Structures are given as structure tokens and as C-alpha cells.
Amino acid sequence: MSRLNVPPSEDVPAGAQRILENVGAQLGFVPNMFKTIASNPAVLEVVTTLQSTLSRVLDAKTRHSIALAVSQANGCSYCLAMHTYVATEFGGMSGDDIELVRVGSSVDPKRAAAxxxxxxxxxxxxxxxxxELAGVRGAGYTDPQILAIIAVAVQFLLTNFINNVNQTDLDILAVGSVDTAVAQ
Structure with a gap:
């Protein structure tokens, strides 16, 4: 059960309500994480602005790969479920690739490095x-792209921490564990 309160929709300020409507339009529903964050409109704006801005720094499959890898590293079951859904439905990633990126690998060697x-x-x-820095460079990433990988990882650290503290109720199918020996 979630540990932070979700404000009733009538108590969400108009600006935050517009953000929730935009999220709902993009995903087809408003995830519980965003409903919870709406209790603090400034934090909601920070999270969604960061997501929007960083959506331009790397290709979508690489960002999805980072989201899943970071969420796995942080043990965020809510984020793993949500990012699996988004990577599958909107990112065109296969189930096999999703399992691989969760353990720091991929069907694509460059994305595996990221x-x-x-x-x-x-x-x-x-x-x-x-x-480790030489490894990501050796995969073909430039220093500006390495900065982007770090920034995207931090973006997902933020939402992992919010959801881990909250123990956000799943509103999407849970995902199972992965074999961590796969990446070896």
C-alpha cells in the first residue's frame, strides 16, 4: 500500500491537473506515481520537465534501457513495471532485450554499454x-553522450527514490525477477 497520500482530483491545483492530463494523454492513463506527486505541484513540474528535456538527449531505446537498468539497480518494482510497459508499448523493445538491459546488457552492444x-x-x-569510463567510450559514446547517460540515470534515480519511499501501488502488471548471471 502506498505510504504517501494521493490528493483527490478536486484538490489538485489547475496547473498540476493539466500536467496529469498531458501524462494521461501520452500513456493512456495517469500512473499512480504522477497522481501522488501531484500533491506537490512544484515537484510534479520538475519531474515532468526533466523527463521532457532529457527525452531529447539520447534515442528512445537507449533511454528505456537506462531506465530499466537503473530501476533494476535500485530494486524499484513500480518503476520496473512501468518502464517495461513503456519500453514494450511505445519503445518497440522485445521482452528478451528488456530482460537483458535490466542486468546491464542488451541485444545491441552499444545500448548494453549504456x-x-x-x-x-x-x-x-x-x-x-x-x-568503466573507457568501456562506455569504447562502445562509441562521446563525452557529451556520457553526460547524457549520467543525466538520464539521475532522472530515473529521482523517480526510483520517490516510488521506493512511497511503495507506490502498482497500476500496471508487475514484472518478474531476472537472472543476474545473464550479463556475465
Whole structure:
């Protein structure tokens, strides 16, 4: 059960209500995470503006891969379910690829490097090794793209933390665990 209150729709300020309507139009429903965040319109605006801005820094499949890799690293079941849904329905990712990126791999070697690096950033709290940085560069990422990977990872850290603190009620199908030996 969610631990933070979801405001009744009549108590959501008009500006936040417009944001929720936009989210609903994009996804076909308003996820519980956004309903909860609407209790603080400034935070709702920050989250949705960050998502909108960072949607332009890397291709969609790479962003979905980072979202899933970071959510797996943080054990955010709500985010794993939501990002699996979005990656499948809107991102055209296969179930096999989704399982792979959750453990820092992918059917695409370049996306695998981005997912793995994002997990390394999370696991090390940003203190990646020279070898890890060389690995993502070796996959073909430039320094501006590496900055984008970090920024996208941080975006998902924010929503992972919100949902982990809240224990947000799932409003989408849950996903199962993955075999972490797959990435080895």
C-alpha cells in the first residue's frame, strides 16, 4: 500500500491537473506515481520537465534501457513495471532485450554499454573507474553522450527514490525477477 497520500482530483491545483492530463494523454492513463506527486505541484513540474528535456538527449531505446537498468539497480518494482510497459508499448523493445538491459546488457552492444555504465554510475554513486569510463567510450559514446547517460540515470534515480519511499501501488502488471548471471 502506498505510504504517501494521493490528493483527490478536486484538490489538485489547475496547473498540476493539466500536467496529469498531458501524462494521461501520452500513456493512456495517469500512473499512480504522477497522481501522488501531484500533491506537490512544484515537484510534479520538475519531474515532468526533466523527463521532457532529457527525452531529447539520447534515442528512445537507449533511454528505456537506462531506465530499466537503473530501476533494476535500485530494486524499484513500480518503476520496473512501468518502464517495461513503456519500453514494450511505445519503445518497440522485445521482452528478451528488456530482460537483458535490466542486468546491464542488451541485444545491441552499444545500448548494453549504456545500460551497464548507468548501473555502474548508480552502484558506485558516480565514482566509476577509469576502466568503466573507457568501456562506455569504447562502445562509441562521446563525452557529451556520457553526460547524457549520467543525466538520464539521475532522472530515473529521482523517480526510483520517490516510488521506493512511497511503495507506490502498482497500476500496471508487475514484472518478474531476472537472472543476474545473464550479463556475465
Amino acid at each position: 545500460a551497464r555504465f548507468a548501473q555502474q554510475v548508480v552502484d558506485s554513486r558516480g565514482r566509476v573507474s577509469d576502466a
